[in-house]
Amino acid sequence: MSTTGPYRFVGMIPTGGQFVERPELTRRITGLWRQPGRPGNLSLFGHRRVGKSALVAHALGQLAHGERPDLAVVGLGLGGQGSVYDLFGAVTRQIAAAFPDAAGLTELSAAVGAARGWFDLHGALAAFFREVGRRNLHVLLVLDDFDRAPRVLPELSAFQLLRSLASEPGYTVGLLTVSRRPVIDIETDAAGGSYLDGVIAQRAYVGMFTAAEAGALVDRARAAGVDLSAVLPGLVARSGLHPYLLGLLCRELVEHHGQTGVVDVDAAFGSVAGEFRAHFDRLLEAVDVDSGGRGRALLRSIAAGERLPARTQDLQQLTDLGVVVANGEDLRLFAAEFASYVRDPRQPQDAGGAAGGRRGAGAHRCTALVVATEWSSAHGGLSTLNRQLCTALAGQRVQVFCTVLEATAEEVADAAARGVTLLVRTPVAGAPAETRLFRRPGLPDGVVPDLVIGHGRITGPAALMLAEDHFPSAKKLHFVHMDPDEIEWHKPDHADDAVYDAESRRNIELALGRAADRLVAVGPRLHGRFLGSLSRPEDQEPLRFDPGFDLADERPRKVPGGTPVTVLLTGRAEDARLKGLDLAAKACGLAAEWRHEAQLRRIELVVRGVPEQGSAAQVATLRDWADSTRLGIVPRHYTTDAQSLADDLGRASLVVMPSRAEGFGLAGLEALVAGTPVLVSGESGLGELLRDALGAEAAGRCVVPMSGDSAKDVDTWARAVDRVLRDPAAEFARAQELRADLAGRLTWASSADGLLTALGF
Incomplete structure (x- = not known):
């Protein structure tokens, strides 16, 4: 969740003027296409x-419109x-x-998409x-992750195929890979050898900021009326010149100053110490993986001030990536706080001995x-959320009281x-x-809430009145x-008065939102x-506010065997058209008919x-x-x-959520978290969130577009269901x-923290 202020893009990909210029690295990337003809090849390395x-993204933005009309930049994340x-x-x-004017490319692309064997591909x-290449067109292929x-x-x-495209005559492709590890290590792990690494002569390391970049x-804190120049040494001791950690601490300083x-x-560090430790944890894990288990001991030796007997390849890679800073024979870790953590990760390094945040230990x-x-979910998704x-607020050191009618x-x-x-x-x-x-x-004596939260027109009016009548100093959410404008039209009992119901209920939500300090919408769609x-x-x-995808059980799901294959839909059937x-x-x-024909x-x-x-x-x-007589209805x-719900998911080979309108779609999220293949409506908040997080191409495997034409949508969903069930493993x-x-x-946790931060807590 983004916050306001000069550091609102911390943790996200910044846009426009929010990007901190890194001129040398930017030149390395833009140099791939500055000369006419085939783009160059480059491997870009850096930790999380x-x-x-x-x-x-910034460097590719330098490719001005019209500068290279012969060049297509294709960016894909391999994770998707x-x-x-x-x-x-x-x-x-x-x-x-x-290249829409290049006749024939669309047909040739379709042949690639239809390939089912390696020879055909x-x-x-x-x-x-x-x-x-024959048309003198060029491609820069960017493979992230x-x-x-x-x-x-x-x-x-x-x-070998990537190597051929990026090096052989007759092809006009340049390749930019973005990874944490060297390409040769990735190739060797995948296939036991290396072809591609040899043709990527250029390598660039994205490590810490330079002093000027930091x-x-x-200096951007000045836009919020805060001068941080006097505390720069303290900032660097905590975060080093690490782009994310430095930005996180600056954001917290500006919030605290406000x-x-x-x-x-x-005090600012005390509020983000947990996030620092989590990042340090992941960094140490990555270093250990990259070095075959040697990295943690190496960093511990450096943190303890020991003189190393020799410069190793592990040390060189850590130095290239900025985790270790070398000054002649002297070595240190990128931040004093990280060095303290490496020496003893069991002890929290909160400032002044405080383990908590702004209010002390x-x-x-x-x-x-x-x-x-209610506490349980007898009445559906609102109670689940x-x-x-x-739970998430309590995990962020919030003292949480929740009123319920019965328990x-x-x-x-x-x-x-x-x-x-x-x-x-x-x-x-x-x-x-x-x-x-x-x-x-009945709150305990002396307890006065700082924050009062209501949900929709169900409990929103009560929350507003409680805050105004009894807790006027509390912030109201x-x-x-x-959104009634979307869903009332699909409810069977509102056919005659849908306009009235939709408008009146939406007006209630807006009035309650305006009366609160902030309206909070669940997911990107709302x-x-x-x-x-x-x-x-x-x-x-x-x-x-985006619901999280936290895993309660990281074990992979078993592929259900036996017959029949189960497709699961969860939702109140009385809202049949809406759902x-x-x-x-x-x-x-x-799909059942097609499967019968295919035996x-x-x-x-x-x-x-x-x-x-x-x-x-x-x-x-x-x-x-x-x-269809071939489809069983259960x-x-x-x-x-x-x-019962866990048994449903355990039996299902596919969960579908074909809602015509869905504010979010927690049922689909729960299925995703359980590790079950899922198809969700493109007209849902969950569908939009998946497109935001994964990109349209990767999300297309589980987000089904909706046209509003029922016949067309039935065909689209049938083909999606058939595709998933054809190869369950x-x-x-x-x-x-x-x-x-x-x-x-x-x-x-991150959503709850972002919400609290936006409110000034």
Whole structure:
């Protein structure tokens, strides 16, 4: 989540003037195409969060329109590619799109995409790139995340193919690889030999900032009215010249100054010490992996001031990457704080001995009162998100109290184990249950919340009134989970008054959001919709909160065996059109017919969410929609029982979420986290988040586009379902890699921390 101020792009790829110029490295990249003709080759190396991707994006932005009309820049992250076929199919499609006037390239690209064997792929690629060269066109192929090449390029012949494209006459391709490790090591791990490394003569290392670059970053605090020049030595002691860590500490200093008027490096560091330690952990792990287990001991020796007997290849690589700073025979680690951590990683290095943050050792970051109706998820996704939100806030040193209408002893214990105190609102005779939420909660003596949180029109009014009547100094947050303008039209019971319902309910959400200190939209889709609505001069821009992909169990899922193959859809069946039950049934019906013709295992559609009343009629409708005797329909009543839901996922070979409109889509997220292959609607917040995180090409494997034309959408979904079920082993392997990737990028902790930081806590 981005924050305001001069350091709002910390941890993200900066745009425009937010990029800190790194002129020497930029020249190395732009030099690849400054001369006419074939681009050069370059390997770019650097550890996590030193700015490799930002540097490449900035350098490629220097390629002015019209400067090289003969050059197509194709950028792909290998983490988003399932196989060598996916990779080169995506490459040729992008090149054909970049040269729309080059007749024949689209057809040749289609032949690459249709290749199913190595011989066919090699021949199709040769024909495509020979045609590119014949037309005197050129390509710069940028492969980011190249450390993942062993998964995509498992054979030495695949690296040989890249070598041929980047070096042989007749081809006009230049290659830029971005990785942590040298290409020769990646090739050797993947295929036991090396072809590609020999043709990439140029190598560049992205390490720490120069002193001038660090000074430019620190100087940006002046835009917020803060002069950090006097504390620069203290900053460098903590973060060194590390681009991410220095930016993180500067951001915290500016935030702290805004609250206290004081520039205090120790207090600011105390608030981000956990993030520093997490980064140090990952850095040490990477160093150990790259050096075959030797790196940690080497760094410990340097941190202890020991004189090394000889300069080794490991040491040279660490120096090239900026982890070790060499001054003649003297060696040191890039930051004093990192050296302290390497000497004893068990001891937190918070400033002044404080292990907490701005309020001293063990202090709470703030106190939050969250207004909810329940702790478990008897009423669906809103309660699930609230439970995860409370847990994430507690993990960020927030003292969390959550009001609920009722709670079992097990729920109270579960909340306590997560660091959350449930406040059960006792009933009042003759009063509706919801009115209990408006009464002042029984907080412990002396506890006054700094933050009051409400969810939509369900608990938003109660949260607002509690804050205004009892806690006027507290900041108020109004979370929105859906947009009535999107969903009311699809509800069967609102056919006659959908306009009234949509407008009145949206007005309620906007009024509550304006009355709060900030409206918080769950996911990118809702954020985009409410960003446009809150456009009055006095309106505060809505905050965006992305649910996390934290893994509860990192073990890979087993591929379910037996017959039939199960496709799972979870959602209340009474909202059939909104949730796309008709699309799912019809698409699975078509896929079932195709599988029967191909003599493949039959499939069944399990629908978890069929109402207890009228379930027979609902099942009959599903069968009518499917229009296939080959498809089994298995109804399941709505449940919140964790074991039943886990059994559903354990049995499923595919989870589908074909919603016509979905604010976010927690059911799809939970399936992704479980390691199950998933297809989600492009008209969902989850679909948009996956495109943001993975890029459109990689996300296309699990995000299904929606046209609004039911017949067309049925065909699109049927083909997607059939594709996933054709090769379950490969799809489960991709699902495992995808969830690991997402878990490393998007966590509940980072979202909660970003939210609190944006509010000044």
